[in-house]
Amino acid sequence: MSSASKAAIAEALSEARERTFALVEPLDDAQLNTVYSPILSPLAWDLGHIANFEELWLVQTIGGREPLHGELGRFYDAIENPRRTRGELPILRNEELRSYMADVRERTLDVLEGVEIGPDAEGPLLRDGFVYEMLLAHELQHNETMLQLLQLVDGYELPEAIEVQGDAGLDGAETVAIEAGEYEIGASARGFAYDNERPRHAVELAAFEIDRTPVTNGAYLAYMEETGAEPPLYWGRDGDEWVDTARGRREPIDAGQPVIHVSWEQADGFARWAGKRLPTEFEWEAARPRLDGLGHGWEWTSSDFLAYPGFEAFPYREYSEVFFGDEYKVLRGSSWATHPRVARPSFRNWDLPQRNQIFSGLRCARDA
Numbered sequence: 114m115s116s117a118s119k120a121a122i123a124e125a126l127s128e129a130r131e132r133t134f135a136l137v138e139p140l141d142d143a144q145l146n147t148v149y150s151p152i153l154s155p156l157a158w159d160l161g162h163i164a165n166f167e168e169l170w171l172v173q174t175i176g177g178r179e180p181l182h183g184e185l186g187r188f189y190d191a192i193e194n195p196r197r198t199r200g201e202l203p204i205l206r207n208e209e210l211r212s213y214m215a216d217v218r219e220r221t222l223d224v225l226e227g228v229e230i231g232p233d234a235e236g237p238l239l240r241d242g243f244v245y246e247m248l249l250a251h252e253l254q255h256n257e258t259m260l261q262l263l264q265l266v267d268g269y270e271l272p273e274a275i276e277v278q279g280d281a282g283l284d285g286a287e288t289v290a291i292e293a294g295e296y297e298i299g300a301s302a303r304g305f306a307y308d309n310e311r312p313r314h315a316v317e318l319a320a321f322e323i324d325r326t327p328v329t330n331g332a333y334l335a336y337m338e339e340t341g342a343e344p345p346l347y348w349g350r351d352g353d354e355w356v357d358t359a360r361g362r363r364e365p366i367d368a369g370q371p372v373i374h375v376s377w378e379q380a381d382g383f384a385r386w387a388g389k390r391l392p393t394e395f396e397w398e399a400a401r402p403r404l405d406g407l408g409h410g411w412e413w414t415s416s417d418f419l420a421y422p423g424f425e426a427f428p429y430r431e432y433s434e435v436f437f438g439d440e441y442k443v444l445r446g447s448s449w450a451t452h453p454r455v456a457r458p459s460f461r462n463w464d465l466p467q468r469n470q471i472f473s474g475l476r477c478a479r480d481a
């Protein structure tokens with residue numbers, strides 16, 4: 114790969130870091146260390162983890178260098194340390210945290226200078242710059258989990274870099290008919306994708322219909338009123354009116370916007386009430402080029418998070434493989450908090466069916 118491509122990587126790494134810092138810029142050290150929720154990490158952990166993951170892959174693995182802080186890495190291991198425990202770990206904080214992030218970045222750029230990352234580079238980590246793409250995606254995906262936590266910070270204002278895109282006037286009435294047939298699912302062998310998106314394979318689908326647009330706040334409200342179903346997370350009441358209370362606001366709910374912060378259980382309940390069902394993740398991917406209203410919220414599917422036939426863990430088991438099974442449900446698409454670099458039709462997100470802290474909505478389907 115040419116030095117121009119290395120410059121592009123360095124530039125993208127620096128843009129991702131600017132976005133990370135822009136998110137936490139309005140907060141003080143006490144807020145960075147606060148545990149706001151047992152299911153979300155304190156922001157100081159996310160920041161240290163972002164840098165530690167970078168050190169592990171781009172400095173230690175690729176550069177062959179020793180870790181800067183000995184055993185520190187084990188406190189940033191996401192599998193070893195469940196989110197509810199992360200507030201008490203002896204992690205780096207305040208000034209020490211900031212200088213660690215800067216030190217790691219300096220070494221990363223130093224290592225990058227000396228590696229070969231073209232299509233002919235040695236090994237799958239360096240070939241086509243895979244490991245650098247992975248690190249960029251990792252940091253940007255953590256930006257989204259940080260934004261989940263930031264919904265709990267009263268008075269927090271989103272930085273300009275994060276735009277909440279609106280989709281006014283969705284009514285959910287129109288459907289798209291998808292013919293029965295064989296559809297190619299998953300990411301092709303070239304380009305960056307996670308192991309769980311591969312290998313690309315053919316899936317046989319029966320004919321089905323899928324809503325052209327996601328379910329709106331207005332439709333969800335009708336469901337709540339008729340059935341007594343739980344409201345989405347962050348909905349509160351001001352008299353007769355439902356308001357959005359995220360970040361300490363009290364803004365009227367816009368009936369025409371896609372609903373977000375619903376759990377899989379809530380999404381599944383809505384779909385049944387509407388006389389429909391959630392699409393499978395394969396149906397979602399097969400219909401993807403014909404859908405509107407994408408990018409406001411992740412969309413729950415009826416699918417469990419399972420390995421594709423011929424799956425091979427790469428580059429580490431803990432990204433996907435340890436989560437496979439019937440415990441987690443797959444979400445597709447992206448949300449307003451997802452960086453465009455992360456969003457792609459084959460991307461599979463997953464979470465527990467009762468969780469609604471993620472920016473998650475739904476779109477309904479039915480058999481044709």
Ligand SMILES: [Fe+2]
Nearest residue numbers: 162166191251
């Ligand atoms: Fe991570």
